[in-house]
Amino acid sequence: MKPLKSLLFVCFMLLxxxxxxxxxxxxxxxxxxxxxxxxxxxFKSANPDExxxxxxxxxxxxxxxxxQGAPYDLYFSADxxxxxxxxxxxxxxxxxxxxxxxxxxxxxxxxxxxxxxxxSLADPKISRIAIANPKHAPYxxxxxxxxxxxxxxxxxxxxxxxxxxxxxxxxxVQTGNAQVGIIALSLAVNPELASRGGYWLIxxxxxxxxxxxxxxxxxxxxxxxxxxxxxxxxxxxARAVMVKYGFVLPGENAGK
Amino acid sequence: MLLSGSDMQAxxxxxxxxxxxxxxxxxxxxxxAWWLVRTGSWWKGPIGAVVALPLxxxxxxxxxxxxxxxxxxGPVGHLTRALGVGPLPFTFWGLVIASVFYSLPFMVQPLQxxxxxxxxxxxxxxxxxxxxxxxxxFSVVLPLARPGFLTAVIMTFTxxxxxxxxVLMIGGNLPxxxxxxxxQIYDHxxxxxxxxxxxxxxxxxxxxxLVLLALYAWRPDxxxx
Amino acid sequence: METIKARFHVDWPGxxxxxxxxxxxxxxxxxxxxxxxxxxxxxxxxxxLERARQGFLSFKGEIWQDDxxxxxxxxxxxxxxxxxxxxxxxxxxxxNLRYGIRRATTEHRVSLDQAVDLLGIGHLLDRKAxxxxxxxxxxxxxxxxxxxSPRLLLMDEPLAALDLKRKQEILPYLERLHDELKIPVLxxxxxxxxxxxxxxxxxxxxxxxxxxxxxxxxxxxxxxLPIRLGEDIGVVLxxxxxxxxxxxxLARMDFQGGSLWTRDMGAAAGSRMRVRVLxxxxxxxxxxxxxxxxxxxxxxxxxxxxxxxxxxxxxVRIRVGASVLIAxxxxxxxxxxxxxxxxxxxxxxxxxxxxx
Numbered sequence: 001m002k003p004l005k006s007l008l009f010v011c012f013m014l015l016x017x018x019x020x021x022x023x024x025x026x027x028x029x030x031x032x033x034x035x036x037x038x039x040x041x042x043f044k045s046a047n048p049d050e051x052x053x054x055x056x057x058x059x060x061x062x063x064x065x066x067x068q069g070a071p072y073d074l075y076f077s078a079d080x081x082x083x084x085x086x087x088x089x090x091x092x093x094x095x096x097x098x099x100x101x102x103x104x105x106x107x108x109x110x111x112x113x114x115x116x117x118x119x120s121l122a123d124p125k126i127s128r129i130a131i132a133n134p135k136h137a138p139y140x141x142x143x144x145x146x147x148x149x150x151x152x153x154x155x156x157x158x159x160x161x162x163x164x165x166x167x168x169x170x171x172x173v174q175t176g177n178a179q180v181g182i183i184a185l186s187l188a189v190n191p192e193l194a195s196r197g198g199y200w201l202i203x204x205x206x207x208x209x210x211x212x213x214x215x216x217x218x219x220x221x222x223x224x225x226x227x228x229x230x231x232x233x234x235x236x237x238a239r240a241v242m243v244k245y246g247f248v249l250p251g252e253n254a255g256k
Numbered sequence: 257m258l259l260s261g262s263d264m265q266a267x268x269x270x271x272x273x274x275x276x277x278x279x280x281x282x283x284x285x286x287x288x289a290w291w292l293v294r295t296g297s298w299w300k301g302p303i304g305a306v307v308a309l310p311l312x313x314x315x316x317x318x319x320x321x322x323x324x325x326x327x328x329x330g331p332v333g334h335l336t337r338a339l340g341v342g343p344l345p346f347t348f349w350g351l352v353i354a355s356v357f358y359s360l361p362f363m364v365q366p367l368q369x370x371x372x373x374x375x376x377x378x379x380x381x382x383x384x385x386x387x388x389x390x391x392x393x394f395s396v397v398l399p400l401a402r403p404g405f406l407t408a409v410i411m412t413f414t415x416x417x418x419x420x421x422x423v424l425m426i427g428g429n430l431p432x433x434x435x436x437x438x439x440q441i442y443d444h445x446x447x448x449x450x451x452x453x454x455x456x457x458x459x460x461x462x463x464x465x466l467v468l469l470a471l472y473a474w475r476p477d478x479x480x481x
Numbered sequence: 482m483e484t485i486k487a488r489f490h491v492d493w494p495g496x497x498x499x500x501x502x503x504x505x506x507x508x509x510x511x512x513x514x515x516x517x518x519x520x521x522x523x524x525x526x527x528x529x530l531e532r533a534r535q536g537f538l539s540f541k542g543e544i545w546q547d548d549x550x551x552x553x554x555x556x557x558x559x560x561x562x563x564x565x566x567x568x569x570x571x572x573x574x575x576x577n578l579r580y581g582i583r584r585a586t587t588e589h590r591v592s593l594d595q596a597v598d599l600l601g602i603g604h605l606l607d608r609k610a611x612x613x614x615x616x617x618x619x620x621x622x623x624x625x626x627x628x629x630s631p632r633l634l635l636m637d638e639p640l641a642a643l644d645l646k647r648k649q650e651i652l653p654y655l656e657r658l659h660d661e662l663k664i665p666v667l668x669x670x671x672x673x674x675x676x677x678x679x680x681x682x683x684x685x686x687x688x689x690x691x692x693x694x695x696x697x698x699x700x701x702x703x704x705x706l707p708i709r710l711g712e713d714i715g716v717v718l719x720x721x722x723x724x725x726x727x728x729x730x731l732a733r734m735d736f737q738g739g740s741l742w743t744r745d746m747g748a749a750a751g752s753r754m755r756v757r758v759l760x761x762x763x764x765x766x767x768x769x770x771x772x773x774x775x776x777x778x779x780x781x782x783x784x785x786x787x788x789x790x791x792x793x794x795x796x797v798r799i800r801v802g803a804s805v806l807i808a809x810x811x812x813x814x815x816x817x818x819x820x821x822x823x824x825x826x827x828x829x830x831x832x833x834x835x836x837x
Contacts, residue, residue: 060446110328128346133429136446161346161428164442171320172428175327177345377567380530383554384561385629386584391555395580399571 022225023051025071027062029078029212030167031102031139031184035245036076039238043229050225058165060136066091066217073220074230078102078166078184079138080213093221099233100247102210103185104142105199109174114198118150118206121180126159130178132169133162138210139169143182145207185246212247263456265432266440273348273436274416277355278363281412282405284356285363290393292364293371311361319425322354326426346428351436358422362411370404371397406474414467417460484541485633485665489526489533491689498522498533498689506541508681509659509666511697513673514708519689520669524635527667528561529554540633558586560626562636566618568610574621575606581629588630591662596624599661600654616647620654627662634658634666640675655679673713677701677757678836702805704787704796714789714796715759716807717836722748731776734833738802739779743833755836760796760809762831767818769827777830781806783822786815799828806830 028036033056040052059077066072066086076099077083083096106113106121121129131147132140140162147153161177163169166184170193173181188199214233220226232238239249259267292304310318325332326344336344344350374397382392398405420438427434429443437460444453485504491497498519504510512520525531527538529545529552538546545552560581568577578593597603600620610618619639626634639655640648652675658666659679670676676683676697683700685693685708692707693700700706702716718741720734725745732745734756741756748754769778781799789796795815797808806828820826 058446060448064445064448128343128428130428133443133446135443136448161430164424164429168424171323172345175323176329176333177323177327177343177426178428377563377565378569380554381561381563381567381569382580383530384528384559384635385581385625386555386586387580388553388555391584396569396571400569402571 022049022223023053024073024220024223024226024229026052026054026074026076026229027066027070027072028054028056028076029059029062029138030056030165031078031186032056032076033167033187034190035186035242035247038241038245039233042237042241043232047228052225052229056167058136059138071219072217073223073226074214074216076212076214077138078210078212079141080211083213083215086217087215091218092215093218094216094230096213096215097230098211098213098250100212100242100249101204102139102142102212103204103246103248104139104146104182104202104207104210105185105188106180106202107170107173107183107188107193107199108180108197109193110176110179110197112198113180113200116180116200118146118152118202121147121152121156121159126179128161128172128178128180129156129159130161130163130169130172130181130183132166132183133164137163137165139166139182139184142207142210146182146202149206189244189246258455259459260452262431262435263437263440263452266435266437266456267459269348269432269434270417270436270438273351273355274413276352277359277416278409278413280352280356281359281363282409285360285408285412286367288360289364289367289371290397292368307364308361310358315358315419315421316425318358319354319422322357322422323426326350326353345426346430346434348433351423351427351434354422354426355416355419358419359412359415362415363408366404366408366411367401370401370407373404374400403474407471410467410471414464418464484539485527486537486539487523487527488537489523490535491522491526491531491533496522496689498526500686500689500691502684502691502694504665504667504684505682506665507663509668509679510682510684511676511680512667512669512684512686513671513676513680514686515671517688518686520671520686521637522689523686524637524667524669527633528559528635529557530561555584556586558630558632560629560631560634562619562623562626562634562639564638565642566610566615566622568613568618568621568625570610573607573609574602574613577610577621577625578606578628581625585629591627591630593628596628599627599657600624614647615643616650619643619647619651623651623654623658627658632664634662634664636666636668638669638671641671652678673710673715674757677715677717678755702798702807704785704798704807709790711790712761713759714761714807714809715757716805718756718758718804720754720756722750722752722754725750736802736804738800738804741777741779741830741833743835746835748835757834757836758806758830759832759834760807762833763799763806763808764829764831765797765799765808765810765818765820765826766829767826770829773829775829775831777828777833779828779830781826781828783820783824783826785822786820799826801828 036054040054059079059082062075063082063086066075075083080098086092087096106116131143134140134144147156161172163172166187169181170183170187172178187193216226216230242249292300323345324330327333328343333343336342344353378396378400379392382396387395423434423436423439429435429439437456441453441456484506488501490499500523512523514520522531526533526536536546544550545557582593600623602620602624605613605617605621640651668679680697683697684691685706687708698717718736720736723733723735723740725732730745731742734741734743779801781801783797784800785798787796789809793812795810795812797810797820799806799808
């Protein structure tokens, strides 16, 4: 039964986890996708023995999952409100630390959004505007606030379509199904999106600050690697990456 | 009131969507299933595989391709523009079309099985009794395949009700237009509105259970047929 | 008049059919052969259920198939009885009958009542197929085929799927069909007994080809039939019941050129019947034997001798007046008696099977 034997062997190989290497899992908001990838790569090249898995998704979903015992060691939320609530309920092993301020932009794949302002959205040529679902996505909430503050909400609401998260919203725009979207600056500066159309930074006076924060979860209490990675986020190198991807760091001004 | 207005709106929308999709698929899926069973054509394999694709593809893949295809630069988008009906994403009819593709195997496969089980003989008998092929289809095949049709209709309807990924991808979450029950539940959960999520989810659960119960309760009859 | 002309060439992997024949347009024509001989395929080609790429078919002058014509099955005025009854399970027996009647395009020669009476299914009409026995189902199927008033009735081994008892139940109905309906019937069978009872005309097939064709009595009386019949070799005689012997419960069957005594089965004197005399039941003597238990001794003349399929046996064709019998004898006996064509002999017939 040679095939069976080799199959068993493969199974063992798959199950065999190198016992010595430490490994953590990071849950990160979707807007961090590009910045976090680069930071993790840099961290790994400095610490080749350490394993870091990053899962990107909706901040709200992560909060629910952590409360239900999800195996995340660090939680980077797009809205600092979520980790604060978790900390209050005892799911955190660190204090809640702000790591960035998010900014929102108008972005289009077919029009030159760099020439736009909020008022341009009323143009009848624009039939669909994509924003993240304000009901649960932090960027969506800020988009709604900006539209309301500009006095455009009532007028534009029929044109709005709602993405499940900020990446999904960008997808609506990228495929041309919505002419314009309000998305995270961090996504708009990524080369793949930046190569098409342009973006216009929405003034942060039009919305509440999009304060982003993280915690080390209760599960990772005393986990040295988790602690080290959290510290690494405050390093000069990591901060430079964050700025590069359009995040405003706590205590600094918009670097745009 | 246990369910909010927007919940009721989502339920009504879901029922409307599933009903329309089921009717369309009944009209479209029946000839496809019949052709797949009767044909000796080389195309049988490829077409059969395409019909079955939604069974194995994640809805996100399907939804993504539909978003591209129906978008202004996609082939379907070009077609709809040429026909003057406008883009399909974020519209109810876009959802209907996507769901027709997504639920196609759930209509075609039970029918295919039912037609296959009937075999050639009843058609030959009908022909020797003077029935044209079309006549034989309506007077012999349809009545004999009734259990298959019942299964196919129920499967299609419930599968469309349970659809989530594709709707999310191309629907744009518009209340009354594309926000169906599954998306509404998801929104409740995402917004941490667990109570409302629970109530709506319970409605879905009971619905699904009753439908499947009916399906299995009917089955013994079908065997006798 | 012979007016069903059929020519078909079919080439499938492992099977070919190559026939060119003219079939009579009246009476029952048996398409007879072993399984795989192509008889069912020929029947299906005639019905249009199978489409031979090269083929020609005309029925009483109407072209049903040639190089440019193809009349689909549902436009051919025929009735077809399949081996399995194949009733529509969603309809009652009556619903099955009406299905064809409603679609019939030919003039009404067989009424629903007539078909029902002929097959004796009046009490079964409101039952569905699954509430009928195998024999009842097949009777309904035959009535269904008749009720469309076909101009040609095709039957594909209608009794083969039934056990002996059911066969006996249906055969009388088929015989009535034969007697009462004036439409040509093509009857596929591999049973010599059924053929002997029902057919007027015999088409013998082997390996997709027709190897013999002609009136039943004549064809069965040939000893050079290139088809293996084994124990079933024998002739059929059309007889009239003559004298009935009440003392010994015997009846005399008169045929052209002689008579045979059989057990009296109750048929009235003067009635016409068909009897079957198997070759294995006929023996020959040079002189009239008187000290024998065999009751039927008829003077005959040897007309031909041929080899049987078994190397030790021979088939001897003898004339009894205008009729023919076949005797199957050991070759050693043929040699010992020095039998040769033209010779006068006595035929001893042990058993005569009444067929009607």
